[in-house]
Amino acid sequence: MVRIQVFDTTLRDGEQSPGASLNELEKLEVARQLDALGVDVIEAGFPAASPGELAAVQEICRQVRRPTIAVLARGNPRDIEAAGEAVKGAARSRIHVFVATSPIHMQYKLRKSPEEVLQIARESVRLAAGLADEVEFSAEDATRSDPDFLCRVFEAVLSAGATIINIPDTVGYATPSEYAELFRYVKAHTSGIERATLSAHCHDDLGLAVANTLAAVEAGARQVEGTINGIGERAGNAALEEVVMALKTRQDRFPFETGIVTEQLYRTSRLVSQLTGIVVQPNKAIVGDNAFAHEAGIHQDGMLKERRTYEIMRPEWVGQAQSRLVLGKHSGRHAVRHRLEELGYQVSDADLAVIYERLMQLADRKKSVTDRDLVALVEEHRTVS
Numbered sequence: 001m002v003r004i005q006v007f008d009t010t011l012r013d014g015e016q017s018p019g020a021s022l023n024e025l026e027k028l029e030v031a032r033q034l035d036a037l038g039v040d041v042i043e044a045g046f047p048a049a050s051p052g053e054l055a056a057v058q059e060i061c062r063q064v065r066r067p068t069i070a071v072l073a074r075g076n077p078r079d080i081e082a083a084g085e086a087v088k089g090a091a092r093s094r095i096h097v098f099v100a101t102s103p104i105h106m107q108y109k110l111r112k113s114p115e116e117v118l119q120i121a122r123e124s125v126r127l128a129a130g131l132a133d134e135v136e137f138s139a140e141d142a143t144r145s146d147p148d149f150l151c152r153v154f155e156a157v158l159s160a161g162a163t164i165i166n167i168p169d170t171v172g173y174a175t176p177s178e179y180a181e182l183f184r185y186v187k188a189h190t191s192g193i194e195r196a197t198l199s200a201h202c203h204d205d206l207g208l209a210v211a212n213t214l215a216a217v218e219a220g221a222r223q224v225e226g227t228i229n230g231i232g233e234r235a236g237n238a239a240l241e242e243v244v245m246a247l248k249t250r251q252d253r254f255p256f257e258t259g260i261v262t263e264q265l266y267r268t269s270r271l272v273s274q275l276t277g278i279v280v281q282p283n284k285a286i287v288g289d290n291a292f293a294h295e296a297g298i299h300q301d302g303m304l305k306e307r308r309t310y311e312i313m314r315p316e317w318v319g320q321a322q323s324r325l326v327l328g329k330h331s332g333r334h335a336v337r338h339r340l341e342e343l344g345y346q347v348s349d350a351d352l353a354v355i356y357e358r359l360m361q362l363a364d365r366k367k368s369v370t371d372r373d374l375v376a377l378v379e380e381h382r383t384v385s
């Protein structure tokens, strides 16, 4: 089966989330967990940013030996040399060079003409190719770039030694069909592209990062980039746990495999949340506390009869303990009896009717009903009757 490479940038793009910065030891702890998770590439940082960042990357290279360690560099010699210095101790190293290619970035940010940008991209990749095992090139703001210019830049960097071509949706602007179309266009109009791995890198400004990543896979991307919990600049990056589980759950649409040990997803999510201080919303797909919780009576009844009625994945697959039937005002008797049995109580139909009625009165007053509440109701009923 064709393998999709998983490129994790939690420690680089993810760390660019406001307030999320990590110290050297914390970065190392996350890198170790990403290794246990089975990602193919860890983008460990941006070494030109600070001496601390350089030191953190060097330590990760020393201690985390299975995945490829990538580092980011802008298209200038100082960044690229710092990148080379950072990854020289890695078991397998990658320098990730990026240069913006959209008219708005070239004119206002870089103040360079397209021809100058083309030359910078080519020379930067050539320099990087001598300093690492492999070079990835990203055309920043690719989705707002002229597709023909993009193809020319890609041809230039391929001949200079890049083997991974990333087409980022830097500002989260593309829609899934547009993004897929761009991949198909690049594949059809760039000579030499068949030797490269195409990569998708999406931001979530319109809430489309995961959908766009999956559309790119359908159009030929064989590397997916993202972060744990979807953290990152502004609205964040594609959430890797979502991309990976979509690929696994929808094998009918995506006949690919990844190296991810999905049972490690929840643990990785908790670690990243704890170290960055960025909380995971309860309804977050895959790793949110409610991702496998069922409250409506109809759903609970369905789950108790056959869990696939309302569950497309098993919580164990992602390392969450088990599905939860949450007791509240939407719960039915069937779920209440089930929970009581789990707590060790066998009750008659008549007792259940009374307990259920009291539970509903309580649920009208409280946001959620706990096991402790339920046990108190049973014990109270037993004392009275």
Ligand code: KIV
Residues within 6 Å of the ligand: 013, 072, 098, 138, 139, 140, 141, 166, 168, 169, 170, 171, 201, 203
């Ligand atoms: O979003 C982006 O364009 C990036 C590049 C550096 C790949 O993060």
Ligand code: ZN
Residues within 6 Å of the ligand: 013, 168, 170, 201, 203, 237
């Ligand atoms: Zn990015």
